[in-house]
Amino acid sequence: MLVNRKLILAHFWLAFAVFGIALTLGAWQMFIRSPIGTWLSNPELYYRSLTAHGTVMGYVFPTLVAMGFGYAISESALQQRLVGVRWAWAGFWLIVIGSVMAVIPIALGRASVLYTFYPPLIGNVFYYLGVVLVVVGSWIWVALMSINLRVWRKANPGAPVPLAMFANVAGSYLWAWTAVGAALELLLQIIPVAAGLKATIDAGLARVFFSWTLHAIVYFWLMPTYIAYYTIVPRAIGGRVYSDSMARISFILFLVVAMPIGMHHTFADPQVGAGFKFIHSAFTALVALPTLLTVFTICASVEIAARVRGGRGMFGWIRALPWDNPMMLALAFSFVMLGFGGAGGLINMSYQLDASIHNTQWITGHFHLIFGGAIVIMYFAIAYDLWPHLTGRELIDVRLMRTQLWLWFIGMIVTTFPWHWVGILGMPRRMAYFDFGDPAIAPQALSVTLSAIGGFVLLASGIMFIVILARGMRAPQTDAGPYRFALAVHEPKTVPVALNTHALWVALMIGLTLTNYGYPILNLALSSGTSVPAVYVGAQ
Amino acid sequence: MSTRDLFTLRNSHFRIGVGITAAILTVTAIAGFIVLPFAQPWVQFAGVWDAICSAAGVPQRSANVTAPEQAKRLSEVVLTSNTLSRPSQEAIGRGATLAQRCAICHGPTGVSRADSPNLAGQYAAVIYKELHDFRSGARTNAVMSPFAVNLTDQEIADLSNYYAYLPRLPAYHPTPQLPKPNIVIYGAPMRGIAPCGSCHGSLDNKTGSPWLEGQSEAYMKAQLQAFASGERRNDISQQMRNIARAMTPQEIEAAAAYYASQPPDVVKAVD
Ligand code: HEM
Ligand SMILES: [Cu+2]
Numbered sequence: 001m002l003v004n005r006k007l008i009l010a011h012f013w014l015a016f017a018v019f020g021i022a023l024t025l026g027a028w029q030m031f032i033r034s035p036i037g038t039w040l041s042n043p044e045l046y047y048r049s050l051t052a053h054g055t056v057m058g059y060v061f062p063t064l065v066a067m068g069f070g071y072a073i074s075e076s077a078l079q080q081r082l083v084g085v086r087w088a089w090a091g092f093w094l095i096v097i098g099s100v101m102a103v104i105p106i107a108l109g110r111a112s113v114l115y116t117f118y119p120p121l122i123g124n125v126f127y128y129l130g131v132v133l134v135v136v137g138s139w140i141w142v143a144l145m146s147i148n149l150r151v152w153r154k155a156n157p158g159a160p161v162p163l164a165m166f167a168n169v170a171g172s173y174l175w176a177w178t179a180v181g182a183a184l185e186l187l188l189q190i191i192p193v194a195a196g197l198k199a200t201i202d203a204g205l206a207r208v209f210f211s212w213t214l215h216a217i218v219y220f221w222l223m224p225t226y227i228a229y230y231t232i233v234p235r236a237i238g239g240r241v242y243s244d245s246m247a248r249i250s251f252i253l254f255l256v257v258a259m260p261i262g263m264h265h266t267f268a269d270p271q272v273g274a275g276f277k278f279i280h281s282a283f284t285a286l287v288a289l290p291t292l293l294t295v296f297t298i299c300a301s302v303e304i305a306a307r308v309r310g311g312r313g314m315f316g317w318i319r320a321l322p323w324d325n326p327m328m329l330a331l332a333f334s335f336v337m338l339g340f341g342g343a344g345g346l347i348n349m350s351y352q353l354d355a356s357i358h359n360t361q362w363i364t365g366h367f368h369l370i371f372g373g374a375i376v377i378m379y380f381a382i383a384y385d386l387w388p389h390l391t392g393r394e395l396i397d398v399r400l401m402r403t404q405l406w407l408w409f410i411g412m413i414v415t416t417f418p419w420h421w422v423g424i425l426g427m428p429r430r431m432a433y434f435d436f437g438d439p440a441i442a443p444q445a446l447s448v449t450l451s452a453i454g455g456f457v458l459l460a461s462g463i464m465f466i467v468i469l470a471r472g473m474r475a476p477q478t479d480a481g482p483y484r485f486a487l488a489v490h491e492p493k494t495v496p497v498a499l500n501t502h503a504l505w506v507a508l509m510i511g512l513t514l515t516n517y518g519y520p521i522l523n524l525a526l527s528s529g530t531s532v533p534a535v536y537v538g539a540q
Numbered sequence: 541m542s543t544r545d546l547f548t549l550r551n552s553h554f555r556i557g558v559g560i561t562a563a564i565l566t567v568t569a570i571a572g573f574i575v576l577p578f579a580q581p582w583v584q585f586a587g588v589w590d591a592i593c594s595a596a597g598v599p600q601r602s603a604n605v606t607a608p609e610q611a612k613r614l615s616e617v618v619l620t621s622n623t624l625s626r627p628s629q630e631a632i633g634r635g636a637t638l639a640q641r642c643a644i645c646h647g648p649t650g651v652s653r654a655d656s657p658n659l660a661g662q663y664a665a666v667i668y669k670e671l672h673d674f675r676s677g678a679r680t681n682a683v684m685s686p687f688a689v690n691l692t693d694q695e696i697a698d699l700s701n702y703y704a705y706l707p708r709l710p711a712y713h714p715t716p717q718l719p720k721p722n723i724v725i726y727g728a729p730m731r732g733i734a735p736c737g738s739c740h741g742s743l744d745n746k747t748g749s750p751w752l753e754g755q756s757e758a759y760m761k762a763q764l765q766a767f768a769s770g771e772r773r774n775d776i777s778q779q780m781r782n783i784a785r786a787m788t789p790q791e792i793e794a795a796a797a798y799y800a801s802q803p804p805d806v807v808k809a810v811d
Contacts, residue, residue, distance in 0.1 A: 278576060
């Protein structure tokens with residue numbers, strides 16, 4: 001039952017529109033710092049673009065997808081009209097206003113601080129206020145997800161919460177808590193300086209706050225993708241979820257262990273003690289667990305679909321899968337990219353190995369493969385799957401959809417494999433210019449050129465994606481029927497209270513945040529002499 | 541089903557969830573704070589508590605380590621991007637009076653007729669820093685040092701504000717404009733040299749770096765050579781010495797000639 005379709009469509013359209021713009025900037029960045037572009041002679045333009053690209057891709061785009069998808073899940077999984085529609089629109093408009101507010105100073109060159117803020121570099125205050133508004137808008141969504149679940153619980157006491165909604169609410173709680181780190185950094189540290197109330201800033205503390213956000217935010221980006229793995233893919237390919245409990249356990253584990261591990265982003269920072277780095281590193285190893293559970297469960301679910309379709313043999317069933325179904329393709333591509341990206345992640349998370357790739361192009365290669373690849377390709381799949389239910393019109397270009405997914409996959413591999421490689425060779429990230437005429441880096445020219453070509457393939461795929469959705473708005477009308485989620489092999493009749501509510505896991509999440517972040521933050525906040533003068537962007 | 545049945549030891553999920561989490565936390569904490577610190581044979585700890593504090597990152601004051609004696613004086617000026625912003629009219633007026641004695645070398649309008657630097661419209665923070673350095677001896681020059689040694693803090697600030705206030709005039713003997721050499725536009729990334737303009741005003745300005753357009757070619761060349769040889773050492777954290785050392789003599793010539801030929805109007809405005 002999708003009633004508030006306009007609301008959901010507005011979120012998706014805004015998400016994909018800003019995605020299109022940021023994607024174009026990304027392709028331009030790739031080109032301009034590669035041997036095929038000529039040097040800009042003004043690095044500031046590169047950093048403007050990079051700030052816009054990172055801010056949109058990191059904050060605005062995935063947040064809007066999670067919100068739109070969240071509203072769709074709430075209505076269709078709970079079979080209940082969304083409660084608080086006016087608030088939902090208010091959240092949407094806050095994001096619109098916040099994005100515009102942030103983008104204007106970026107475009108004027110007044111906030112080229114990159115999406116990680118980089119204090120003591122300080123940009124125009126409206127950039128940060130814009131980001132804060134985006135976050136506040138998303139917090140409204142968090143509250144609405146929680147309220148809608150509560151309303152449903154009242155009406156269905158004791159009933160198992162549908163898996164999609166259970167996971168969706170888990171993701172929203174994770175986001176609510178993880179965004180607190182960056183919010184503290186912005187409100188207590190950066191905005192007072194940007195507004196001229198203070199002239200010094202504790203950059204080390206700011207980095208610790210940011211690391212609080214930086215890891216779990218990637219699991220927030222990932223949530224819609226994992227929800228799609230469990231609750232859309234099996235239905236779309238004619239199978240069932242292998243285990244409902246396993247799915248719940250995975251989402252619960254994300255809630256608990258995604259938070260207390262952010263300091264793996266500060267391995268190279270001197271202001272954090274080695275003991276805490278070790279604890280965070282060890283907990284980082286644990287976060288692989290829910291992903292391994294998921295890969296196992298989804299492979300089993302897919303196998304069920306294949307066997308239902310007559311697949312036989314140890315591996316022969318793979319051929320029986322519906323490979324012409326875009327959802328099947330997207331899942332397969334997503335898993336391949338997740339596999340490679342995960343392998344790379346093992347290097348990032350180990351304290352010693354990290355030193356060899358820290359701040360190199362390896363890092364950008366890594367997160368583009370995981371985030372831009374494995375995660376975003378499922379965003380495409382979600383949009384394709386939901387579109388007919390939102391527009392009441394059929395998406396007829398199935399071939400074009402398959403081509404689009406193939407191009408995204410190929411483009412991402414071509415872009416990111418050489419990107420990793422030059423990182424291993426030591427090429428630093430966030431550089432506007434490389435002199436490939438110099439014999440020391442001339443051999444890397446080929447890899448960087450390949451990456452840039454891959455970037456254009458991605459751009460082409462992104463444009464196709466938007467065209468398919470736009471054409472879908474004008475296709476002949478059909479009745480797509482109610483929107484359904486996958487059923488489990490054994491649909492749960494009752495679920496233990498711990499797996500049907502979030503309270504215990506939210507408590508553990510907060511508890512672990514206190515144990516793993518409490519002392520480092522207090523230590524830095526209470527020591528004197530840790531602040532440095534701010535450096536204002538564009539000031540003399 | 542309510543959370544009352546959840547947060548109790550009778551609930552096995554609660555026991556298992558909290559128990560496993562606490563166990564992992566304890567094991568990793570023991571490993572990170574006790575086992576691993578002692579596994580480093582090259583570090584000595586007074587005891588277990590000392591090891592824990594060290595691993596937790598408790599700031600430790602090493603007993604009596606003092607900074608090594610510097611053979612020569614270094615700059616002690618602290619600059620922020622707010623240094624001397626928004627001067628009063630009186631400050632500029634006082635500066636104008638004081639500046640009369642500078643005019644013999646730096647010109648009555650702040651544009652030099654000799655090979656001394658032009659000061660008209662230079663960033664205030666730059667003049668402020670250089671005068672402080674001449675006064676403290678971090679920078680020395682047979683002609684300039686005697687003028688600076690007797691200046692008060694107030695006089696230095698006033699002079700800086702006055703010169704920053706003057707309009708930026710073209711150099712006294714402008715030469716035809718030269719095209720940009722590579723060292724100026726690209727720098728030399730492999731040698732750690734950023735484009736000059738990323739600090740010196742045409743792309744961006746970093747506090748304390750002067751704009752260079754229209755300065756005397758001989759003066760700039762001499763300064764680059766002095767930075768390269770280490771004879772001049774008042775640049776904070778060796779920012780300019782590191783660059784000048786990595787430049788070739790040809791690049792020094794080209795950069796000095798290029799900047800000398802430029803009119804001052806390409807410099808970024810200051811707000
Ligand atoms: C055509 C596809 C894309 C290209 C060519 C591209 C290119 C780039 C480039 C060149 C950088 C800067 C790297 C550096 O200088 O260190 C970058 C940064 C980034 N990109 Fe992309 N990108 C693309 C797609 C995406 C997608 C799909 C996402 C996520 C949904 C994404 C998220 C980011 C983020 C978060 C940053 C970090 C910015 C920073 O380090 O400040 N990009 N991208
Ligand atoms: Cu992380």
